[in-house]
Amino acid sequence: MRLAGKVALVTGSTQGIGKAIAERYAAEGAAVAVVASKTLERAESVTVAIRQKGGAAEAFVADCSDVGQIRKLVAAVIERFGTVDILVNNAGIMRTASIEDTSEEKWDSQLNLNLKGAFFLTQACLPEFKRKGRGKVINVTSIWGV
Template identity: 45%
Template sequence: MDLEGKNAIVTGASLGIGSAIALDLAKNGANVAINYRKHDTEANAICGQIAAMGRRGLAIRADVANFKDAQAMVETVVKEFGRVDILVNNAGVNRDAVIWKMTEEQWDEALAINLKGYFNYIRHVAPLFREQGSGKIVNVTSINGLRGKFGQSNYTAAKAGIIGLT
């Protein structure tokens, strides 16, 4: 796929699937803004790999569950790159526990990051995409959002919510 001149945001991109997505987008020509919450060394290393491909990489610390953090990140990307063409919502956490032992905090954190975080970024790029007349949103979810998994009711509820949101 040719993404030359396109600008992407990837949430949860300092490790794992998110970093692989960010690198693949850059390999295909996109500049990539990487969202991370804790892993700044890893996020900056991914940006270094993106730069080595001749693309622009931008690591931005932001809590996806925070509406204003998402807004600030999108605004920063527009300021630095000129526009946003692609959003990949990938950030996620597992806070596994059987429902009768799950704390309210475990439930809330899983839903805040895995579902509300996706809404937060969609909400801030959607007006840009409408104004530009184009834009792509990819929401990463899980098969568990379709069938559930024992000990992951919070995670699977969020992933099912992403399917509905998409």
């Protein structure tokens, strides 16, 4: 188990790539903070599946485009697990529209989650990483991300 004793905070981990990352990290021995953007139930369904396979996971909910919620999320993960070792910035949205049809609101919501969210999640984890003298940040993105 390569990640035994580690704590991983994985955003966007209720489906797709993020869910697969959370499940794999748990299988490798990490305790995983599974983060949903809107409802705790979505994160809880992933944590139940992880626990059924013998892994450790806890469900959290946070809007990762909101700096206040980001700070509360990281504090809650550290309170629950005692630390955070790995941050996986996976949460993201894709707004598909032509330039003519993209409103400022849609543009801002995409950038706030895909770019600003990853930046401020990393910033919120930094004090813990510095305290321990180590930490890992993994940013998952695509050409659609910005």
